[in-house]
Amino acid sequence: MNLIFGPAGNEEFFYRSGFRSTLDSARYISKMGLYAFEYPLTHGIRLKEQTAIKIGESFKKEGIKLSIHAPYYINTASCNPDILKKSEEYLLKTIQFGNLMNADRIVFHLGSSKGEERRLLLERSKNFLKKLILNNLKLINNIKLCPETHGKKLSLGSIDEIIEICETNPDVLLPALDFAHLYAVNRGGFTHESNFTEIFKKLRSYREFHIHFSQIEFNNKGEIRHRSLNEGFGPPIEPFLLSLIKNSIKGRVIVETPGTQAKDAKILLERFLELEAKR
Numbered sequence: 069m070n071l072i073f074g075p076a077g078n079e080e081f082f083y084r085s086g087f088r089s090t091l092d093s094a095r096y097i098s099k100m101g102l103y104a105f106e107y108p109l110t111h112g113i114r115l116k117e118q119t120a121i122k123i124g125e126s127f128k129k130e131g132i133k134l135s136i137h138a139p140y141y142i143n144t145a146s147c148n149p150d151i152l153k154k155s156e157e158y159l160l161k162t163i164q165f166g167n168l169m170n171a172d173r174i175v176f177h178l179g180s181s182k183g184e185e186r187r188l189l190l191e192r193s194k195n196f197l198k199k200l201i202l203n204n205l206k207l208i209n210n211i212k213l214c215p216e217t218h219g220k221k222l223s224l225g226s227i228d229e230i231i232e233i234c235e236t237n238p239d240v241l242l243p244a245l246d247f248a249h250l251y252a253v254n255r256g257g258f259t260h261e262s263n264f265t266e267i268f269k270k271l272r273s274y275r276e277f278h279i280h281f282s283q284i285e286f287n288n289k290g291e292i293r294h295r296s297l298n299e300g301f302g303p304p305i306e307p308f309l310l311s312l313i314k315n316s317i318k319g320r321v322i323v324e325t326p327g328t329q330a331k332d333a334k335i336l337l338e339r340f341l342e343l344e345a346k347r
């Protein structure tokens with residue numbers, strides 16, 4: 069199969085089932101037929117190195133592809149030198165832990181800066197990443213850095229901005245396509261199969277993708293919160309899956325629904341296989 073599915077972090081049922089540690093996560097999700105996992109370091113890196121190594125070994129043993137979501141505090145577009153320095157430290161430390169955990173992708177948000185022209189933010193972000201990559205090629209090694217599409221209009225990370233940034237170093241940078249975020253900033257605009265296909269066509273030079281999917285609540289400014297599947301929110305599931313199938317998309321789909329992410333990843337996988345079998 070071209071695509072693998074999996075959750076971002078551990079769902080509530082994981083803990084209700086008696087599991088306490090991500091050391092048990094690989095076994096838990098592999099039994100569900102899921103072979104991708106995104107480890108969240110979103111609120112800071114408090115993980116011990118020895119624990120990180122053990123977690124990485126557990127996922128490798130089960131044949132599960134591991135990605136890491138870097139801290140939310142990263143802001144590659146800031147005009148403040150101290151914030152840029154801290155952002156560099158956060159991203160480099162995440163990459164360091166990626167190596168310890170056998171992770172092959174680091175997902176991160178580009179950030180924002182109020183009151184400045186968007187073009188200036190984009191150039192600042194591009195320069196930040198060019199410098200970071202050039203100075204740390206040995207550390208980055210075989211890891212892909214995945215800037216993610218934004219969920220709020222003030223943040224950097226439209227699909228065109230992500231493409232332009234990734235074109236600066238396509239060997240290292242891989243777009244992270246969050247379709248919940250794209251749905252939110254387009255005020256519910258992603259409802260048809262053609263909407264998803266348009267994105268994949270823009271990125272046709274890429275051989276594989278890193279994709280986030282959930283349903284989401286939004287307002288005029290963008291995302292409010294991610295939602296579990298089938299709670300009455302968009303984007304719709306079937307047009308998304310049909311676009312994946314018809315465009316022969318390769319890579320992984322990470323499900324970010326809050327508290328039900330592994331269950332919802334399995335729902336997506338099963339529906340994907342049903343639709344694929346009909347073609």
